[in-house]
Amino acid sequence: KQEVTQIPAALSVPEGENLVLNCSFTDSAIYNLQWFRQDPGKGLTSLLLIQSSQREQTSGRLNASLDKSSGRSTLYIAASQPGDSATYLCAVSGYSTLTFGKGTMLLVSP
Amino acid sequence: DAGVIQSPRHEVTEMGQEVTLRCKPISGHNSLFWYRQTMMRGLELLIYFNNNVPIDDSGMPEDRFSAKMPNASFSTLKIQPSEPRDSAVYFCASSLEQGRETQYFGPGTRLLVL
Numbered sequence: 001k002q003e004v005t006q007i008p009a010a011l012s013v014p015e016g017e018n019l020v021l022n023c024s025f026t027d028s029a030i031y032n033l034q035w036f037r038q039d040p041g042k043g044l045t046s047l048l049l050i051q052s053s054q055r056e057q058t059s060g061r062l063n064a065s066l067d068k069s070s071g072r073s074t075l076y077i078a079a080s081q082p083g084d085s086a087t088y089l090c091a092v093s094g095y096s097t098l099t100f101g102k103g104t105m106l107l108v109s110p
Numbered sequence: 111d112a113g114v115i116q117s118p119r120h121e122v123t124e125m126g127q128e129v130t131l132r133c134k135p136i137s138g139h140n141s142l143f144w145y146r147q148t149m150m151r152g153l154e155l156l157i158y159f160n161n162n163v164p165i166d167d168s169g170m171p172e173d174r175f176s177a178k179m180p181n182a183s184f185s186t187l188k189i190q191p192s193e194p195r196d197s198a199v200y201f202c203a204s205s206l207e208q209g210r211e212t213q214y215f216g217p218g219t220r221l222l223v224l
Contacts, residue, residue: 034212034213036215041220042217042218043114043201043215043216043217043218044153044201044203044215045215046212046213046214049211049212089153097143097155097158097166098143098155098213099155100152100153100154101152102152103152
C-alpha cells in the first residue's frame with residue numbers, strides 16, 4: 001500500500017526566503033506526482049503535476065522535482081510571500097487513484 | 111466552466127439522520143472521486159467512478175456509506191445512519207482521465223454530526 005510522508009508538518013518563514021518542502025513515497029510505481037495547495041476552509045488547488053518520466057516542473061516561483069527511484073519529491077518556493085501561506089499537499093498517482101500526504105502548513109510572515 | 115460544484119457547503123445533523131452530499135463534476139470529465147478529510151487521517155479516497163461506473167469503493171468506511179452516479183453530471187454520497195465520527199470535510203473531484211490527469215477539487219462539504 002502506498003504511503004506518502006511530508007516533512008516538515010509545519011514551517012514558518014519570513015517574507016522573501018526561499019524554502020523547500022519535502023515529500024517521500026514508498027512505492028515507486030507511480031504515474032505522476034502532484035503538488036496541491038489548500039487554503040483554510042477551501043478545497044485543493046493543483047499547483048504542479050510531474051509525470052513519472054519527468055524530473056521537474058516549473059510554474060512561476062514554484063519548482064517541483066521528482067526522483068522516482070528514491071521515492072522523493074521537493075517543492076521549491078522562491079522569494080516567499082505572505083500570500084503563499086497555506087497547506088501544501090503532495091499526492092502520488094497509481095493506476096487510478098491519488099494517495100495524499102498529510103501536508104505541510106506554511107506560514108510566511110511579513 | 112464553474113469548476114466542481116458541491117452542495118451543501120455546510121451540514122449539521124443529528125446522529126442517526128440520513129445525510130446526502132451532492133456533486134456536479136466539470137463538464138467533459140469522465141472520472142469522479144469522493145474524498146474525506148479529517149485532522150487525524152488527512153485526505154482519504156472513499157470511492158471513484160469512471161464513465162459513471164464505480165471502479166473502486168474500497169475506501170468506503172462501512173455499509174452506512176453509499177455513492178451513486180446516475181449520469182455524467184451528477185453524483186451523490188449518502189450516509190445512513192450518520193454518526194458523530196462521520197464529521198469531516200467531504201470533497202468531490204473530477205478529472206479528464208483517471209490516474210493520469212490533474213484532479214480538480216470542489217470546495218467541499220463540511221459535515222458535523224451531533
